[in-house]
Amino acid sequence: MTGSGHSLNFDLHEIGGRAIAAARLGVRGANPIVGAIVVDAAGRILAVGHHRGAGTAHAEADALAQLRADLDSGRIDIRDGNGPADWTMVVTLEPCNHTGRTGPCTHAIRDAGIGTIVYGAQDETGEAAGGAAWLAAQGRRVIAGSDVDPAWAAAARRANHRWFAARAAGRPFTSLHLAQTLDGRIAAPDGTSQWITGPASRHHSHGVRARADAILAGTGTILADDPRLTARLADGTDAHRQPLRVVMGHRDVPADAAVIGDGRFLHVRTRDPREALRELASVGVAHAMIEGGAAIAGAFLAADLIDEIWLYQAPMVLGGGRAVVVDLGIETLASAKRFEYDDVGEGAVQRCGDDVVLHLGPAPAEPAQPKN
Amino acid sequence: MTGSGHSLNFDLHEIGGRAIAAARLGVRGANPIVGAIVVDAAGRILAVGHHRGAGTAHAEADALAQLRADLDSGRIDIRDGNGPADWTMVVTLEPCNHTGRTGPCTHAIRDAGIGTIVYGAQDETGEAAGGAAWLAAQGRRVIAGSDVDPAWAAAARRANHRWFAARAAGRPFTSLHLAQTLDGRIAAPDGTSQWITGPASRHHSHGVRARADAILAGTGTILADDPRLTARLADGTDAHRQPLRVVMGHRDVPADAAVIGDGRFLHVRTRDPREALRELASVGVAHAMIEGGAAIAGAFLAADLIDEIWLYQAPMVLGGGRAVVVDLGIETLASAKRFEYDDVGEGAVQRCGDDVVLHLGPAPAEPAQPKN
Numbered sequence: 001m002t003g004s005g006h007s008l009n010f011d012l013h014e015i016g017g018r019a020i021a022a023a024r025l026g027v028r029g030a031n032p033i034v035g036a037i038v039v040d041a042a043g044r045i046l047a048v049g050h051h052r053g054a055g056t057a058h059a060e061a062d063a064l065a066q067l068r069a070d071l072d073s074g075r076i077d078i079r080d081g082n083g084p085a086d087w088t089m090v091v092t093l094e095p096c097n098h099t100g101r102t103g104p105c106t107h108a109i110r111d112a113g114i115g116t117i118v119y120g121a122q123d124e125t126g127e128a129a130g131g132a133a134w135l136a137a138q139g140r141r142v143i144a145g146s147d148v149d150p151a152w153a154a155a156a157r158r159a160n161h162r163w164f165a166a167r168a169a170g171r172p173f174t175s176l177h178l179a180q181t182l183d184g185r186i187a188a189p190d191g192t193s194q195w196i197t198g199p200a201s202r203h204h205s206h207g208v209r210a211r212a213d214a215i216l217a218g219t220g221t222i223l224a225d226d227p228r229l230t231a232r233l234a235d236g237t238d239a240h241r242q243p244l245r246v247v248m249g250h251r252d253v254p255a256d257a258a259v260i261g262d263g264r265f266l267h268v269r270t271r272d273p274r275e276a277l278r279e280l281a282s283v284g285v286a287h288a289m290i291e292g293g294a295a296i297a298g299a300f301l302a303a304d305l306i307d308e309i310w311l312y313q314a315p316m317v318l319g320g321g322r323a324v325v326v327d328l329g330i331e332t333l334a335s336a337k338r339f340e341y342d343d344v345g346e347g348a349v350q351r352c353g354d355d356v357v358l359h360l361g362p363a364p365a366e367p368a369q370p371k372n
Numbered sequence: 373m374t375g376s377g378h379s380l381n382f383d384l385h386e387i388g389g390r391a392i393a394a395a396r397l398g399v400r401g402a403n404p405i406v407g408a409i410v411v412d413a414a415g416r417i418l419a420v421g422h423h424r425g426a427g428t429a430h431a432e433a434d435a436l437a438q439l440r441a442d443l444d445s446g447r448i449d450i451r452d453g454n455g456p457a458d459w460t461m462v463v464t465l466e467p468c469n470h471t472g473r474t475g476p477c478t479h480a481i482r483d484a485g486i487g488t489i490v491y492g493a494q495d496e497t498g499e500a501a502g503g504a505a506w507l508a509a510q511g512r513r514v515i516a517g518s519d520v521d522p523a524w525a526a527a528a529r530r531a532n533h534r535w536f537a538a539r540a541a542g543r544p545f546t547s548l549h550l551a552q553t554l555d556g557r558i559a560a561p562d563g564t565s566q567w568i569t570g571p572a573s574r575h576h577s578h579g580v581r582a583r584a585d586a587i588l589a590g591t592g593t594i595l596a597d598d599p600r601l602t603a604r605l606a607d608g609t610d611a612h613r614q615p616l617r618v619v620m621g622h623r624d625v626p627a628d629a630a631v632i633g634d635g636r637f638l639h640v641r642t643r644d645p646r647e648a649l650r651e652l653a654s655v656g657v658a659h660a661m662i663e664g665g666a667a668i669a670g671a672f673l674a675a676d677l678i679d680e681i682w683l684y685q686a687p688m689v690l691g692g693g694r695a696v697v698v699d700l701g702i703e704t705l706a707s708a709k710r711f712e713y714d715d716v717g718e719g720a721v722q723r724c725g726d727d728v729v730l731h732l733g734p735a736p737a738e739p740a741q742p743k744n
Contacts, residue, residue, distance in 0.1 A: 184556025328691025
């Protein structure tokens with residue numbers, strides 16, 4: 001599968017596929033999922049790294065840290081003709097070239113002395129772009145995967161297609177929380193709703209909250225349930241990292257509402273999800289969890305502004321009551337909002353106490369295909 | 373865990389638990405799930421059998437067949453003090469004492485010379501009962517698990533609690549088929565519904581059809597969709613074994629309806645699910661698949677007449693349209709119909725093409741507890 005004069009001493013289709021599989025061990029959110037593999041001069045894999053979410057080491061740094069540990073312990077030997085300059089790093093996304101919560105990957109790769117870099121998706125947007133050019137200017141051999149194996153580069157891009165879309169639109173990545181009965185109800189006809197899902201599901205969703213920069217609920221939910229919208233640990237105490245609490249809608253939030261709490265709270269007076277996300281982006285939110293209820297979920301889904309869904313499904317049937325999602329304005333099956341089960345992280349389907357947790361992302365508009 | 377003077381040379385809690393785990397490899401339907409384990413005089417497991425569904429060998433026969441093969445090949449030696457008379461069969465359900473599609477297990481156990489039989493749940497109902505007494509009359513040592521490890525016997529009974537309930541009521545075991553969007557819709561507002569789930573899900577549900585003795589749909593479904601209700605193979609041709617096709621409801625079935633087909637068809641002119649099941653039992657149906665639509669599903673669920681659910685969930689959202697289940701008459705959450713994810717067979721949750729398949733059964737009225 002090599003071409004365009006780029007000779008590689010390994011099969012990029014295979015190694016690149018493994019790098020995407022490593023990326024899929026991560027979590028979705030503020031950052032893309034990324035995998036990185038270092039291959040030696042004989043085509044053997046020396047290290048496999050992946051990114052574990054915002055604030056943790058990038059995939060390149062993760063792989064290089066493993067490499068360093070194995071060199072220090074003597075598990076990997078450097079020999080003539082098979083040292084870092086002869087090694088290749090295959091990374092699913094162009095290495096970043098800026099200092100965020102972690103240092104630039106481009107510098108880490110240069111410092112490690114890696115000779116060749118092959119990247120999958122290009123980072124066209126934002127402050128982290130330009131890594132490939134920077135490394136090339138440092139005298140490294142830098143190869144765009146699209147020049148060697150366009151199908152692999154397209155798959156690498158597809159793995160983060162919604163992250164790229166959110167980035168391009170300058171809006172946060174969004175996670176939608178849905179918790180329902182088997183028949184898609186979130187409350188009985190008399191309004192009772194606590195609890196449909198069990199403690200294990202609620203604990204899982206607090207883990208998503210703790211990863212997000214903001215958690216958003218509608219004024220209807222605030223007035224009906226008076227939730228705190230904090231991320232809590234299994235013992236009920238607050239998690240160390242807390243999202244910004246956001247209420248969306250025109251109605252006033254009562255002065256004694258639990259959501260106001262310590263004041264790390266924002267009221268976005270709009271029913272337009274685009275406007276709400278714009279406001280969140282302006283205060284630095286890169287990952288927003290959309291908590292509900294049904295009208296808010298419907299508004300974000302109708303606007304194609306949901307990037308992943310966590311669906312908690314309790315083993316019960318109501319046959320009536322409040323539906324999980326309303327007001328999409330869809331008339332016919334061909335216009336349904338289409339998703340795909342997403343096995344990134346813990347898997348697309350898992351048992352969670354007495355419930356099941358399903359993880360999905362929007363289906364790409366077009367099937368993955370080589371671009372050339 | 374031995375008591376009441378029944379000494380066993382193995383831990384019934386452990387071996388019995390393994391027998392239940394073996395039972396859970398089976399499928400639900402006309403027959404109960406059953407596991408059987410043969411243990412030698414030293415407490416070692418010689419064979420583990422399970423029942424694979426109506427028409428196949430019972431668990432005891434499955435274990436004995438393995439034993440015979442291992443004796444024939446010399447993998448198991450018979451020595452003084454460690455022959456069949458010194459061996460024990462642990463079986464999760466009292467061995468049957470009648471000839472159905474297969475011969476009586478009691479005779480097979482006697483013929484194999486097994487000295488001791490320990491059974492979990494007792495078969496109080498129907499023509500297959502009395503196996504324990506028959507074996508005791510043949511001079512075998514027969515031990516009711518409830519006398520030694522009541523918790524194990526209760527768990528063995530619980531594994532088939534709905535099968536026992538159906539048997540006690542003299543009605544078929546029922547499997548409910550539901551195929552929906554993430555938000556519990558089976559058709560868009562304009563009525564379009566083909567296809568919500570994909571070919572892999574439809575193929576899976578045809579496998580359930582092929583195991584059932586009857587498949588039942590309401591007159592509404594017949595008039596709207598004109599389905600054939602046959603069990604079909606992946607290539608679209610008819611499966612060898614076909615269920616009786618049943619239409620339920622007061623409205624007439626058109627003379628040219630596809631469901632009439634070759635005439636192996638029954639119109640049950642009632643809206644009462646109990647009456648429909650009574651009629652099915654009277655024509656020898658032991659396992660009925662309830663195909664739909666929403667009103668039929670609701671009627672059976674409201675009457676607590678569903679013994680397992682196969683829920684096919686497509687990765688799409690409609691936000692409106694026809695709900696999967698209606699008319700349960702439930703007003704408050706405490707009255708919700710409660711189920712539990714059931715890992716019998718293929719597992720409680722599985723990917724199926726682009727969809728997810730969930731398998732559930734009704735939650736027992738009371739938690740499993742030792743009876744003594």
